[in-house]
Amino acid sequence: MSYFSSTGMIRFKNVSLKLGGKQLLKTFNLRINRGDKVLLAAQSGSGKTSLLRLLLGFIDPDEGRIFWGKKEITPETIRKIRTQIAYLSQDVDFPNGKVKDVFQEIFEFDRNRHLNYRPEMLVxxxxxFDLSEGLLEKNTSMISGGERQRLGWILIQLLDRPLLLLDEPTSAMDEKQKQRFIDYIAKTKKTVICVxxxxxxxxxxxxxxxxLLS
Ligand SMILES: Nc1ncnc2c1ncn2[C@@H]1O[C@H](COP(=O)(O)OP(=O)(O)OP(=O)(O)O)[C@@H](O)[C@H]1O
Structure with missing residues (x-):
């Protein structure tokens, strides 16, 4: 079986995590299959964002193991696993620079070259997404929260990766925009974990x- 092919895509096995003196996960178990859609709607401060960060290898569990297919998520495997994940964080943090240049640079990374990105795709x-073309010339630090969030959605759609991790992905949008993204997620065959x-x-x-704490 190849590195990434498996119906059981993600598995949390007896995972415990404590941060800032607070127990967030205690022998937590979860299995997510390819194509599954999971909504994390636990209360504020319960560790939803931390669960996404565990999957990205940004933090490590205190106990237990997390698997991607048959591979455990470890410092050795995480780089390859991350190439399969598109992450839309709560604050959608873009590097500094003109929007058009930032996008160009992202698609020049080796792991994204196969996507054959062209500026017309962004336009x-x-x-x-009802964004003006004038945005291309703006610095990423000068755009509004709502624009930034929509640009984040554009990026994850263009990256076309099998797992989407979405953290409050429509919090800065009006109803019409929000519904468009909810419809996209309803239709997609990708695996989705949304907070x-x-x-x-x-x-x-x-x-x-x-x-999360049961
Ligand atoms: N690096 C860290 N160091 C210390 N405490 C942390 C760290 N990261 C998160 N926490 C704490 O862990 C708890 C869970 O945070 P997390 O952001 O995962 O929760 P959440 O469920 O996503 O919350 P919200 O819905 O409010 O965004 C919070 O009390 C937070 O302050």
Whole structure:
């Protein structure tokens, strides 16, 4: 079986995590299959963002193991695993620079070259998401929270990776925009883990997790 092919995509096995003196996970178990959609709607401060950060290898569990297919997530495996993940963080942190240059640079990384990015692809997406072409010339530090969030969505769509990790992905959007992204997630065949308190994200196809400490 190859590195990434497996129906059981992600598995948390007896994972415990304590941060800032607070127990967030205690022998936590979760299995996520390819194509599954999971909504983390546990209360504020319960560790939802930390769970995404565990999957990205930004933090390590105190106990237990996390698997991607048959591979355990470790410092040795995480780089390759990250090439399969598109992460939209709560604050959508873009590098400093003109929007058009930042996008160009992202797609010049070895792991993204196969996508054959062209600037026209970004222009097309800007139109689709009601963003002005003038944004291309703006510095990423000068754009609004709502624009930044939509640019984050554009990036994750263009990156076209099998696992989407979305942290409050529509918090800075109006209803119409929000619905467009919810519809995209409802239709996608990708595996999705979304953090949101917004009940509009509770799609029928989503497994909703309301508590992490059971
Ligand atoms: N690096 C860290 N050091 C210390 N404490 C941390 C760290 N990261 C997170 N925490 C704490 O862990 C708890 C869980 O944080 P986390 O952001 O994962 O929760 P959350 O469920 O995503 O919250 P929210 O819904 O409010 O965004 C919080 O009390 C937070 O202050």
């Amino acid at each position: 097309e997406k800007l139109q689709e 949101s308190h917004d009940s509009d994200w509770q799609l029928p196809e989503m497994k909703v997790i309301t508590t």
